[in-house]
Amino acid sequence: MPSRKFLLALAFAALAAVGAQAAGTALSVKDEMKTVVDPASTTLFAVGGEVDPANGPDAAKVPPARWEEAGAAAARLEAIAAGLQQPGRAKDAGPWMTYAKQMAVTAGAAGKAAQARNGAGLSQAANDLSDTCSGCHAKYRPKT
Numbered sequence: 001m002p003s004r005k006f007l008l009a010l011a012f013a014a015l016a017a018v019g020a021q022a023a024g025t026a027l028s029v030k031d032e033m034k035t036v037v038d039p040a041s042t043t044l045f046a047v048g049g050e051v052d053p054a055n056g057p058d059a060a061k062v063p064p065a066r067w068e069e070a071g072a073a074a075a076r077l078e079a080i081a082a083g084l085q086q087p088g089r090a091k092d093a094g095p096w097m098t099y100a101k102q103m104a105v106t107a108g109a110a111g112k113a114a115q116a117r118n119g120a121g122l123s124q125a126a127n128d129l130s131d132t133c134s135g136c137h138a139k140y141r142p143k144t
């Protein structure tokens, strides 16, 4: 059995992590991209494909839970995009801010489309969001 003190320490550590994350400073950009942005956008891009009317009549049968997952992922990405614009996090006041703002706008559009069950809107917003990822990465992501 872990001691009570240990459990308390764990609880405080978890709280501190949540607080720091709310302030947008807990994770490096790299870790945030890997642990939050990547999974959220994978969900959003997948649902964007499923609800795309261009993919045929199946789009209309996407279950409510899927739309909700897309909405939640969009909200997460919008929050991250706001964090990327914070002083200390933004790499410059120029193109970085433009990309981060575009990320917020396109994620916001995806969230609204998901709420409205608008398949064409969601797939378009997912495409636009993806362009934003690529744009920022082309300029700021270290080449490997």
Ligand code: HEC
Pocket: 029, 030, 031, 033, 034, 037, 038, 041, 077, 084, 096, 099, 100, 103, 129, 130, 132, 133, 134, 136, 137, 140, 141, 142
């Ligand atoms: C405002 C700029 C910006 C935007 C917008 C952006 N990224 Fe990133 N991303 C970065 C930077 C900078 C790195 C490299 C971080 C490093 O290696 O230090 C990165 C790295 C990553 C990585 C690699 C993490 C790793 O394990 O090395 C993934 C995955 C990623 N981004 C996904 C995304 C996706 C998906 C989107 C769009 C939804 C997105 N990013 C939008 C700046 C951005």
